[in-house]
Amino acid sequence: MTVHSFQEHFDEKIDNEVSIEPRDWMPDDYRKTLIRQISQHAHSEIVGMLPEGNWITRAPSLRRKAVLLAKVQDEGGHGLYLYSAAETLGITRDEMIEQLHSGKAKYSSIFNYPTLTWADMGAIGWLVDGAAIMNQVPLCRTSYGPYARAMVRVCKEESFHQRQGFEIMMTLANGTDVQKKLAQDALNRWWWPSIMMFGPPDDDSPNTAQSMRWRIKRFTNDELRQKFIDVTVEQAKLIGLTVPDPDLKWNEETGHYDYGKINWDEFWNVVKGNGPCNKERLETRRKAWEEGKWVRDAALAYAEKRKARKEKATLAA
């Protein structure tokens, strides 16, 4: 087969919704796009453990603590599913971690915001995980098999994350005046960064068209953002909280909510590394990696030693 016919065969599979698997021929740019997207997704799960990890020891009850622990553990797991999916494309785990630590690879900017109060655990579960689910459900049908399979597992586990977050918000919103204020304050701070999670607007998202052509993406950033806003505004009403957007208005004609202007300067500024916690997050990850080195080395040395001992015993027998 010539490169041309490889390409044709690949296009035919994409058009017919046949999954691309690790050993199949694929265009270099498809591979590169996937490595970038899946590894950034994995990094987001891993860095995403930090803002919530901050509150595990201060959870208000044993139940909340157990739930938060389980959620953070899931996020670690999701990072691992995604790293292994990316590895099938020919990048190693260590390379990906190096790219995260050097700043070459990005992760979701939302995790560069601080978690100031317990209510932030509610807002993150409800809004951040809610937005993530909106993004991730269509990825269960993404064209690259290992990525799609990892996403099926992630989505199955993620729905409890959003529900427990909403439950925290609901409890606070129904609580004392101070608790209600905490909930509203968390919504005020997390709303805009959450709707920015869907990425730049479609006319400023140069990769979207190609990713849609390859069926990596199924919906554009703006489509998903609109869907998220439409459902979330109703959820906020249900617990008597106000979405911090004075321009938010139901539009009879479109059947969607109109929303105010998003501050994209802030978004790009955080992406570029100038968010409130970028430095702290990366430093925490680097420190964990460096201080864990002796454990990784020791485990490897121990495995080697045991293997050698076993071989010796087999020889002697």
Added chain:
Amino acid sequence: MQLINKNLYGDYGDKEQAGGSNDGAKHNTASEWPLWEVFIRSKAGLDHKHAGSLHAADAEMAIENARDVYTRRMEGVSIWVVESRYIHASDPGESASMYEPANDKIYRHPTFYDLPDELKHM
């Protein structure tokens, strides 16, 4: 066409375009724990099914990690792990000739036989 020199599942012993970029070649992976493929039996009576992969220093750690990564919600009653480099796989580029012998033998399917509707229990 790019070459790989890493052991990914299904890539063992191959040097064609199966894997990723050459960038990996200059990267030292000596200290990386080996990659393992994980197979899980979801309940007694069913086959073990590929669940994904993970890194571990040895088989024992691979099974423990597999428990934590792939069975947090009681998804399994039994775990198999095998180091990824020991998996050999067929070449998808040769699928056409590989499965050709089965293509024209539709008489292996029960629906091939045209029998009267009155015939019962068959």
